[in-house]
Each structure stands twice: as structure tokens, then as C-alpha cells.
Amino acid sequence: MTDPATRAAPRRGRRPGAPDTRAAILAAARELFAGQGYAGTSVRAIGAAAGVDASLVHHYFGTKDDLFVAALELPLDPRVALAPAVAAGPDGAGERVLRVFLSVWDDPDLQVRLLGLARSMLDPAGQRLLSEGFLTAVLRPVGIALGIERPDVRMPLVASQVMGLILVRYLLRVEPIASMPAEDVVTIYAPTVQRYLTGPLPG
Amino acid sequence: MTDPATRAAPRRGRRPGAPDTRAAILAAARELFAGQGYAGTSVRAIGAAAGVDASLVHHYFGTKDDLFVAALELPLDPRVALAPAVAAGPDGAGERVLRVFLSVWDDPDLQVRLLGLARSMLDPAGQRLLSEGFLTAVLRPVGIALGIERPDVRMPLVASQVMGLILVRYLLRVEPIASMPAEDVVTIYAPTVQRYLTGPLPG
Numbered sequence: 585m586t587d588p589a590t591r592a593a594p595r596r597g598r599r600p601g602a603p604d605t606r607a608a609i610l611a612a613a614r615e616l617f618a619g620q621g622y623a624g625t626s627v628r629a630i631g632a633a634a635g636v637d638a639s640l641v642h643h644y645f646g647t648k649d650d651l652f653v654a655a656l657e658l659p660l661d662p663r664v665a666l667a668p669a670v671a672a673g674p675d676g677a678g679e680r681v682l683r684v685f686l687s688v689w690d691d692p693d694l695q696v697r698l699l700g701l702a703r704s705m706l707d708p709a710g711q712r713l714l715s716e717g718f719l720t721a722v723l724r725p726v727g728i729a730l731g732i733e734r735p736d737v738r739m740p741l742v743a744s745q746v747m748g749l750i751l752v753r754y755l756l757r758v759e760p761i762a763s764m765p766a767e768d769v770v771t772i773y774a775p776t777v778q779r780y781l782t783g784p785l786p787g
Numbered sequence: 788m789t790d791p792a793t794r795a796a797p798r799r800g801r802r803p804g805a806p807d808t809r810a811a812i813l814a815a816a817r818e819l820f821a822g823q824g825y826a827g828t829s830v831r832a833i834g835a836a837a838g839v840d841a842s843l844v845h846h847y848f849g850t851k852d853d854l855f856v857a858a859l860e861l862p863l864d865p866r867v868a869l870a871p872a873v874a875a876g877p878d879g880a881g882e883r884v885l886r887v888f889l890s891v892w893d894d895p896d897l898q899v900r901l902l903g904l905a906r907s908m909l910d911p912a913g914q915r916l917l918s919e920g921f922l923t924a925v926l927r928p929v930g931i932a933l934g935i936e937r938p939d940v941r942m943p944l945v946a947s948q949v950m951g952l953i954l955v956r957y958l959l960r961v962e963p964i965a966s967m968p969a970e971d972v973v974t975i976y977a978p979t980v981q982r983y984l985t986g987p988l989p990g
Contacts, residue, residue, distance in 0.1 A: 744961075
């Protein structure tokens with residue numbers, strides 16, 4: 585996952601814009617997404633808070649989803665990192681998604697930065713940013729791209745296991761999961777993720 | 788889960804102190820720990836909220852960690868609550884354990900108190916208290932009582948899914964899991980917990 589192509593940072597094919605304006609937009613986006621939640625925040629409101637027109641926000645950052653991912657300052661764009669795993673379709677997607685997840689989170693440099701984000705998740709502000717926003721802007725598109733049924737149910741199920749794994753392996757560092765070889769983690773968790781993606785659902 | 792027999796017993800071997808003062812300190816501690824998290828709550832602030840000096844808080848309860856443990860006053864002893872589910876052995880234990888878990892966490896009064904615990908889990912101090920302490924003192928004995936093989940591997944796996952479920956259903960309140968009927972939660976998660984308890988393991 586150290587291929588520069590998967591890094592979120594500088595989006596190509598777009599003018600960088602005046603640094604101050606970009607920074608002001610990102611700061612406004614961060615504050616509004618955190619305070620109002622993803623659904624409750626419009627690109628127009630972010631533009632207004634930054635003192636620019638909404639069209640300029642779109643010009644600099646693309647869609648609201650793109651702006652949200654930019655505001656998180658993720659070390660890489662999960663949508664890009666997961667694209668190959670997703671493109672191969674639902675069969676075996678649990679295992680492929682987990683391999684991508686582990687290659688990112690087991691990287692020491694990325695892990696440090698991601699842990700900061702994970703910690704912020706339990707702050708009241710971070711909660712909305714990461715649960716609501718992350719699910720809407722990142723997980724749901726991934727589920728839709730996978731072509732699975734009822735992605736709005738299944739992706740939160742996947743999140744419930746993956747977030748629990750983050751908690752136990754990286755944040756709380758509970759043994760033996762913390763030191764378990766990635767291959768064993770995949771063996772244990774892939775059937776769970778796969779069942780949530782394509783297995784039977786009640787109702 | 789309201790059977791008094793399942794309630795955690797009062798701590799023995801400590802001088803009780805003035806009951807009103809102790810109760811006021813515990814009430815303030817509970818409120819502040821739940822609202823501000825472990826790191827964000829000082830003994831001084833708890834004393835102030837209880838109308839006493841911080842030194843009196845230390846006198847009655849010892850360190851901030853000691854006070855936190857006392858303030859946990861787990862609404863019930865998980866080992867006692869899980870005893871019937873565990874006594875029936877490994878077959879179907881995933882489903883039985885989940886039913887106990889949900890009957891506790893879906894209870895609004897218990898949930899408020901347990902959420903304070905869950906929030907504190909991401910603070911460095913709360914991490915050790917709840918991951919290490921809870922795993923060693925509660926989860927491991929449950930695994931041993933269940934008679935499963937390699938409980939030191941399996942119980943952390945169970946914890947990784949159950950904590951992820953707590954995060955998504957109760958703390959972040961991600962829909963549709965937050966509003967899902969308990970029976971559906973059991974249907975979805977029981978096979979996962981059961982596989983972690985009794986399924987194949989690598990190595």
C-alpha cells in the first residue's frame with residue numbers, strides 16, 4: 585500500500601487553487617461535518633463558512649464525498665485502495681478486502697496516522713464524522729461498486745467486525761490478535777466478512 | 788438481568804467513609820467519566836462536582852484508577868449473568884451468549900452506564916483497565932468455564948466482534964444495526980461468535 589498511486593493526497597487533473605482558500609475550505613468542511621454530520625452539511629454551507637462560492641468548492645475538491653475524504657486527511661483514499669478488490673466482484677471479496685485492510689493497517693507509518701483517526705471516533709464530534717460520514721461517503725459506495733444486495737445493511741455489518749478488529753489488534757493491542765500474522769487474521773476473519781457481504785440476512 | 792443475585796457485590800475490606808460523601812463522589816465520578824471520558828476527567832473536577840476537596844476523594848478511593856474502578860460499579864457481574872449460557876456447554880453458546888449480551892445492553896438504564904465504560908476504552912488508561920482487566924478477569928474465566936479449546940485465542944476473537952457490535956449499535960448508533968430487533972442481531976452475529984468459540988483456528 586505504499587504505491588504512490590493509492591495515496592489520497594494531491595488529486596491530479598485539478599488546479600490546486602490558492603493555498604489559503606483550499607485550507608479555509610478544508611477547515612470549514614472539517615468543522616461542519618463534525619458539528620452537523622455528513623447528511624446535515626451541504627457544500628453550499630461549507631463554501632459560505634469559508635467565504636467562497638459552492639462552485640469553487642466543487643472546482644477544488646470535486647464531489648461532497650471527495651471533499652469529505654479530503655477533510656479526513658486520510659493517508660490514502662480507501663475507495664482507491666479497495667478498487668481492485670472490489671472490481672473482482674462479490675465472490676471472495678471478504679478475503680480480498682481484508683488483505684487490503686491489513687496491508688494498510690499493518691504498515692507502521694500508516695498505522696500511526698490511522699490510529700489517531702480511530703481514537704477520535706469516540707469523541708462526540710468524531711463520532712458523526714467517522715460513523716455517519718465514513719459510512720455514507722466511503723463504505724456505501726464500496727458496497728454499491730461490489731454489486732452486493734442491500735449494501736446499506738451489509739456494509740455496516742462489515743464495519744462492525746472490521747472496527748472491532750481495529751480495536752483489538754491495533755488500538756488495545758490485545759494478544760494474541762495484536763501479534764498474529766496477517767495470513768492468520770485473514771483466515772479467521774474472511775469467512776465473517778464474506779458472510780456479511782453475501783450471506784443470508786433476516787427479514 | 789435485574790435479579791439482585793447477578794448484581795456485582797459490594798466491595799469488602801475498605802472503610803466505607805461517610806455514606807453521603809462517598810455516594811456523591813461516586814455519582815460525580817460516574818457522570819464525569821461517562822461524559823468527558825477517562826482522560827478528560829480530573830479527580831479535582833470530580834471533587835468539585837461532589838462539593839469536596841480532591842484530597843478527600845483520594846482519601847476515600849485512592850488513585851484516579853481506583854476511583855474509576857469503583858465508579859464502574861458494573862450493573863451486573865458478567866460472569867454471573869453469563870453463567871447459565873456457559874453451563875450448557877459450547878454447542879449453541881454463541882447464540883446464548885449473544886442473547887445475554889443483548890438483554891443487558893438493550894436495557895436503557897444499563898446501556899447508559901455501560902456506554903460510559905465503552906467510551907473510556909479508547910483512553911490510554913481505560914485501555915488497560917478495560918481490555919487487559921476485562922479480558923483477564925472476565926472473558927478468560929468464561930472461556931475456561933465453557934470448556935472450549937484455546938480460550939486465550941478464542942475469547943479475544945469473540946471480543947473483537949462483540950466490541951465492534953457495541954461500537955456500531957450503541958455508541959455510534961449506525962443504522963440499520965442501531966434499531967435492529969435483538970432477534971435479528973442474534974441471527975446475524977451468532978454464527979460468527981460460534982465460529983470463534985468452536986470453529987477451526989489457524990496454526
